[in-house]
Amino acid sequence: MSVNQPKNDNSMSNLNKRERLVDSAAVLFHRHGMTATSLADIAKHAEIPIGNVYYYFKTKEELALAALTRRREQFVSVYQGLQENVEDPRQRLIEITRYYDASRSEFAQYGCPIGKMIESVEGDGDNVTSVAAQIFSDFVDWAQEQFKQLGHSDQGRIYATSLMAGLEGAIIMAKAFKNPQVISDEVSRLISWLENLPNKRIPLGKAGMRAAVDAA
Numbered sequence: 001m002s003v004n005q006p007k008n009d010n011s012m013s014n015l016n017k018r019e020r021l022v023d024s025a026a027v028l029f030h031r032h033g034m035t036a037t038s039l040a041d042i043a044k045h046a047e048i049p050i051g052n053v054y055y056y057f058k059t060k061e062e063l064a065l066a067a068l069t070r071r072r073e074q075f076v077s078v079y080q081g082l083q084e085n086v087e088d089p090r091q092r093l094i095e096i097t098r099y100y101d102a103s104r105s106e107f108a109q110y111g112c113p114i115g116k117m118i119e120s121v122e123g124d125g126d127n128v129t130s131v132a133a134q135i136f137s138d139f140v141d142w143a144q145e146q147f148k149q150l151g152h153s154d155q156g157r158i159y160a161t162s163l164m165a166g167l168e169g170a171i172i173m174a175k176a177f178k179n180p181q182v183i184s185d186e187v188s189r190l191i192s193w194l195e196n197l198p199n200k201r202i203p204l205g206k207a208g209m210r211a212a213v214d215a216a
Contacts, residue, residue, distance in 0.1 A: 025063040025067040028041055039057075064121075071135060094195070097187055104184055108178060139160075143163055
């Protein structure tokens, strides 16, 4: 079959069912955790017969891994979009920080979707924990590069980790207090810090040269 040839209806139907199961798993695992969510719950939410679930996923762990992989891909897509569309690394960091404020109500009600998976992993769930941790690591790696571009190579890893810790800590406190304003307040504090962080790298180009002369 040519790569440009459309898939048949059965293939599309199978894809849609699998995607629906992954989407439902992501939602229910976030709301209730893995332990309290059964495959039957996921099948019901996805409006798919429970018998069909086992065609795509043999265990709840497989579904958890698929849901986490989906979330990781979504975050990576956001990072790539910021790299392509936002020229200033400082503004990229500010935009990703604002994302948490935009989701503050959901986070205050259910907590962090990644952290929830780590907390509620069942039995020998090293694979789930590993993929979940990688999502945090992706953020830190990406943020570190932004700080590096601002001339903070020595402190970039520390700054990136602190940014992640501040956001995740705010989510935990917001859920504990059932108050999304906790997240908004922390986001505002972090944005203020980012805005005031000096750019230690000399700008390039004519505008940058002019700025360097004026500063001198």
